[in-house]
Amino acid sequence: MIPVTGFAGHDVAVLGLGRSGLSTARALAAGGARPICWDDSAEGRERAAAEGFVIRDLTGRDAFFGVARLVTSPGIPHLYPRPHPAIAAAEAAMVPVDNDIGLFFRSVATPDWQDFDTPPRIVAVTGSNGKSTTSALIHHILTEDGRPAQLAGNIGRGVLDLDPPGNGGVVVLELSSYQTELARALTPDIAVFTNLSPDHLDRHGGPGGYFAAKRRLFAEGGPDRAVIGVDEPEGRFLAGQLSEGPSDDRVIRISVAEKLDGPGWSVAARKGFLAERRKSRQVASIDLRPITGLPGRHNHQNACAAYAACRALGLSPRGIEAALASFPGLPHRSQLVAERGGVRFVNDSKATNVDAAAKALQAFGRIRWIAGGLGKEGGIAALAPHLGSVAKAYLIGHSARDFALQLGEVPLEVCETMEVAVARAAAEAEPGDVVLLAPAAASFDQYPDFERRGQHFVDLVRGAE
Template sequence: MIPVLGFEGQKVMVLGLGRSGLSTARALRAGGAEALCWDDGEAGRSAAEAEGFTLVDPMKAAAFDGVAALITSPGIPHLYPAPHRAIAAAMAAGVPVDNDIGLFFRSLGQGDWVHHDTPPRVVAVTGSNGKSTTSALIAHILETAGTPCQLAGNIGRGVLDLEPPIDGEVIVLELSSYQTDLARALTPDIAVFTNLSPDHLDRHGGMGGYFAAKRRLFAEGGPDRAVIGVDEPEGRYLANQLSEGDGDARLIRVASRKLAGAGWDIVTKKGWLSETRKGRQAASIDLRGIAGLPGAHNHQNAACAYAAARALGLSPRVIEQALHTFRGLPHRSQRIAEIAGVAYVNDSKATNVDAAVKALSAFPRIRWICGGLEKEGGMQALAGATGNVVKAYVIGREAAGFALHLADLPHEVCGDMATAVSRAAAEAEPGETVLLAPAAASFDQYDNFEQRGDDFATQVAKLG
């Protein structure tokens, strides 16, 4: 546990008592604060009471009297589409609002930090797509190289559940826009921006607000080194703002095309990763045969992880060896079976159109299972991106409406996963791939994308 420091003897209210909320309450108590807890659900309140925490309804009169801060869970809106009433009340009372990420950065460098011979470092990864794979890949590279590390944030453990880092350790964090948007302290040593595409637009008031939330990771504390994907305009803008000019070694640009200038660049093209510095090639890696990183989108993830590892001082050869042993993450281009010459790939994490488009480019002949709860931002990115698709099989409560976006693409409205898998398997030919890449959220039929991916795997298992 990382004890939260700076609130000794003070009252701090915690709103939202899921995984991160209860973790925050425990870390506040470990640091000497009194945690006052609340959740709109009975289950969350009961869990907090069972651990001895005091429940305080933030909407009661004088609830914020003497409260030093309100710590809210990432999923609770604080601005758009409208602030949660408890957060609005805290702001009206002049009580600072923060989240567990802010508390983590505020507390991490205190305590025994000065006694480390090699101070621990933090690598923070954000972006629309690929941040989970990139974060896990960085951790895998470090572990393979024998460097102690911990992985947390939007993937795996909550940040305050981490153990205090040991000498020379690296903490790798995956951070969503919900987490970076509100954190009052953001001071990673290395910050990574993978890419940007429309997502969570209702929560951020549009694309500008969404990008602004991501940009805070680079603007609030100023990392020692930044890894920026520059294939999109927002990435190029961010890289330009962070650089003091051509050749600034604090910036590493990642792209799918050759870049001008004499900077530090990592480029992936036609399955090859190339590192150049000051106009000269420093390393080259063939990514095409790496089973855990299929497709151009995963090659970009590999480039971002490679750049972060190089910024940490690892050699190209050590990184290359680790790339070849990376097995990938569940629900992200996860090859789960091959039956009668047909591959079955679970990319349930492709919850937006851009992520699905990247998955569709990774395989030559695809039976595509898609559909679900559509997100803001539209389906325009699908235009011209379905050339590898033999046929689509549409799931979701509004499957017929989703199918309208497929225009002339051969498709079948299936409704549920069992029907979609059965129909795709019946029609698939050897050499083809049955790909779950929904291009939509899962909440119309499932609790989360993991449950959707597990259902896909269950239905595929029945085929055997």
């Protein structure tokens, strides 16, 4: 646990009592604060009360009298589309609002770090797509290299549940826009921006607010090194803002769209080959094509980001290459579930938006595509240029019929449920086909989260073996 510093003897309110909320309450108490907890659900309040925490309705007019800080869970809106009543009450009482990420950054460094031969480092990864795989890949490479490393944030453990990092330790954090948007402290040693595509726009008041939430990771704390994906205008803009000039190697640009040249530091992957360049010279290269845990161009972008972050930490190209080869991939992200009769079954349930689904559709040849769920604004119209490899679409969920109207000449079947879609796709698949779950939609119409949706696909596929 990372005890929260700076609030000993003070009341600190905690809103939202899921995984991160309860961890926050425990870490506050460990640091000498007095947590006051609230959750909109009776179940959440009961969990906190069972651990002895004080429960108080934070939506009341006088709820924040004597409270030093409100710490809110990331899923609770604080601005758009409208603030949660407890957050509005805190702001009316002039009580600052923070989250567990902000508390982590203000508490993780201790005086002991001055005595370490190698001070701990923090790597933080954000972006629209690929941040989970990139974070897990960085952690895997470090572990394979013998470095003490922990993985947390939007993946793995809650940040305040981590063990205090010791000599030479590295903490790898995956951070969503919900987490970076509100944190009052953001001071990683290395910050990674994978890419940007429209997502969570209602929460951020549009694309500008969404990008601004991501940008805070780089603007607030000023990382020693920034790894920036430059295949979108926002990434190029961010890299330009952070750089003092073409040869400034504090910014490492990454790309899978073009060869990057110039006097600076870059890592790019083209046609399956990763190349690192510094001062206009290639210094290392890796053939990514045989790596089964990183299929497709989107995973090659993840490999570039992880490679660059690990190089910034001082790892060797050959050590990184060996670790990449042993990376198994993550569940629900281009996960090879089974291969039967020459047909591969791939679970990419994490492809909850159009951009992520496009990347999955570009990663394979002839595809039996399972898509649908709770569609987002615009549906799947933007996927039209990426449907050439789709032999047939099998549509499920709330948006199945809306998606069907946007697929043009692509053969399709409205299946409604995952059970029907998997059965139909498996029955019609031919050797060489890939049955791909890449929904291009949220899961909340039929499942509590994308993990549960992906696991249902996995269970159905493996149950049919």
